[in-house]
Amino acid sequence: MMRTPTSRPVFLNFARIRFPVGAVASIGHRISGVVLACSLPFVFFALDRSMGSEGEFAYLIDVLRSPFGRMALVLLAWACTHHLFAGIRHLLMDVGVGASLTMARRTAYATLGTAAAIAAAAAVFA
Amino acid sequence: MRLFSGQREFLLQRLTALVMLAYLAAGALWLAFGPSVTFAQWQSWSAKPLAASALLALALALLAHAWVGIRDVVLDYVHPLRLRLAVLSGVAAGLAMLAIWVAMILIRHMVALA
Amino acid sequence: MRFRIYRYDPDADSRPRMQDYELPLESTDRMVLDALVRLKEQDDSISFRRSCREGVCGSDAMNINGRNGLACVTPLKGIAEPVTLAPLPGFPVVRDLVVDMTQFFAHYHAVRPYLVNNEPLPERERLQSPEDRDKLNELYECILCACCSAFCPSYWWNPDKFIGPAGLLQAQRFIVDSRDRITAERLEFLDDVYKLYRCRTIMNCTEVCPKGLSPARAIEEIKVALVRKSV
Numbered sequence: 001m002m003r004t005p006t007s008r009p010v011f012l013n014f015a016r017i018r019f020p021v022g023a024v025a026s027i028g029h030r031i032s033g034v035v036l037a038c039s040l041p042f043v044f045f046a047l048d049r050s051m052g053s054e055g056e057f058a059y060l061i062d063v064l065r066s067p068f069g070r071m072a073l074v075l076l077a078w079a080c081t082h083h084l085f086a087g088i089r090h091l092l093m094d095v096g097v098g099a100s101l102t103m104a105r106r107t108a109y110a111t112l113g114t115a116a117a118i119a120a121a122a123a124v125f126a
Numbered sequence: 127m128r129l130f131s132g133q134r135e136f137l138l139q140r141l142t143a144l145v146m147l148a149y150l151a152a153g154a155l156w157l158a159f160g161p162s163v164t165f166a167q168w169q170s171w172s173a174k175p176l177a178a179s180a181l182l183a184l185a186l187a188l189l190a191h192a193w194v195g196i197r198d199v200v201l202d203y204v205h206p207l208r209l210r211l212a213v214l215s216g217v218a219a220g221l222a223m224l225a226i227w228v229a230m231i232l233i234r235h236m237v238a239l240a
Numbered sequence: 241m242r243f244r245i246y247r248y249d250p251d252a253d254s255r256p257r258m259q260d261y262e263l264p265l266e267s268t269d270r271m272v273l274d275a276l277v278r279l280k281e282q283d284d285s286i287s288f289r290r291s292c293r294e295g296v297c298g299s300d301a302m303n304i305n306g307r308n309g310l311a312c313v314t315p316l317k318g319i320a321e322p323v324t325l326a327p328l329p330g331f332p333v334v335r336d337l338v339v340d341m342t343q344f345f346a347h348y349h350a351v352r353p354y355l356v357n358n359e360p361l362p363e364r365e366r367l368q369s370p371e372d373r374d375k376l377n378e379l380y381e382c383i384l385c386a387c388c389s390a391f392c393p394s395y396w397w398n399p400d401k402f403i404g405p406a407g408l409l410q411a412q413r414f415i416v417d418s419r420d421r422i423t424a425e426r427l428e429f430l431d432d433v434y435k436l437y438r439c440r441t442i443m444n445c446t447e448v449c450p451k452g453l454s455p456a457r458a459i460e461e462i463k464v465a466l467v468r469k470s471v
Contacts, residue, residue, distance in 0.1 A: 011303065017307075132436055
């Protein structure tokens with residue numbers, strides 16, 4: 001019996017696929033981008049408040065100091081750093097800088113490491 | 127003009143990234159070497175037409191960059207045509223509203239302090 | 241040595257399963273393919289493709305312990321056990337480790353992987369300077385094993401529309417060939433949000449290429465050529 005290709009199974013079990021560091025940095029780039037995009041309404045809200053009056057500005061700082069605000073700050077610190085470094089990495093690779101596999105692996109590790117370090121620093125000091 | 131271009135959005139993504147990098151570098155240099163900013167200084171600086179335009183340009187670059195990125199995410203993961211069109215129109219409408227909102231914030235601020 | 245192999249028989253199984261095997265290694269078993277051939281003596285229902293058994297034909301591409309590679313050039317020495325063998329990820333499975341490559345080759349054909357030159361034929365051959373010939377290095381060596389495309393997340397999500405690293409490497413091989421006359425047409429064909437620009441330069445392709453090529457780099461060069469063309 002002939003089978004149509006659609007009835008065939010596909011092997012795509014992520015638990016069984018070993019992802020190289022570049023793939024981890026890449027999905028991080030995507031996740032951090034979505035996080036940043038979702039934060040835009042809050043960022044614009046903060047911009048609005050920060051220009052209003054001294055009282056509103058102080059209120060904004062208070063919100064950011066609350067436990068929820070701190071969590072948001074840590075998440076945003078990670079997202080900003082990861083997205084920034086991964087983005088610079090891609091811009092450089094566009095023009096052939098660090099485009100070899102060895103260099104691309106190193107810069108992927110550096111991106112993941114820096115973003116984690118900044119998030120940790122934000123968690124401690126924020 | 128095709129609805130989903132290849133190179134046009136690719137270039138838009140790269141150019142807006144470079145614009146934002148320039149702003150970030152300027153901001154970082156100010157924080158590192160410039161005088162510290164009081165609330166009153168920030169308030170009056172951001173109400174100057176030139177400064178407000180610069181902030182608006184930054185916000186628009188950010189929104190355009192977000193559009194290309196989210197569009198790529200949707201093109202990868204959302205396949206049913208109707209759902210994809212619904213999600214993309216929703217995202218486009220949301221980003222357009224954010225653009226209008228940020229323009230209104232900056233203009234209102236400029237008028238209030240004029 | 242312990243092996244765990246992805247098994248799927250379309251006539252008997254409703255869904256794929258993993259089957260464990262034990263094989264006492266002999267001194268002649270050097271590569272994963274050697275072991276696989278002897279496992280088939282144990283259980284002749286195991287299906288897989290192989291031909292040249294020396295990394296030239298590209299038939300025995302599969303997922304070995306989570307990474308795509310050629311079974312014939314992956315050494316058994318030092319490999320983690322159980323050696324898990326699965327078909328190429330994202331490709332429709334025909335049976336066990338054998339996948340349907342129809343779509344993969346359709347993308348290959350779509351980039352017109354041959355020289356197009358309608359100028360009158362010279363008396364002997366179309367000559368190329370050594371410098372121009374050098375531009376084809378690290379592009380022409382591709383054996384179309386599909387390790388790269390089957391390791392590319394962008395290809396997993398849009399296998400019907402994205403040409404994939406293997407096809408795009410071939411596209412670049414003909415874009416840079418000094419004897420080809422339809423470079424502009426080739427670039428125009430690729431200026432598409434799906435065909436070329438699904439690539440996010442994840443570099444999974446370059447990670448697994450058994451010939452040490454970099455499809456990611458070739459794709460970046462196509463993008464640069466497209467920018468040059470429109471600026």
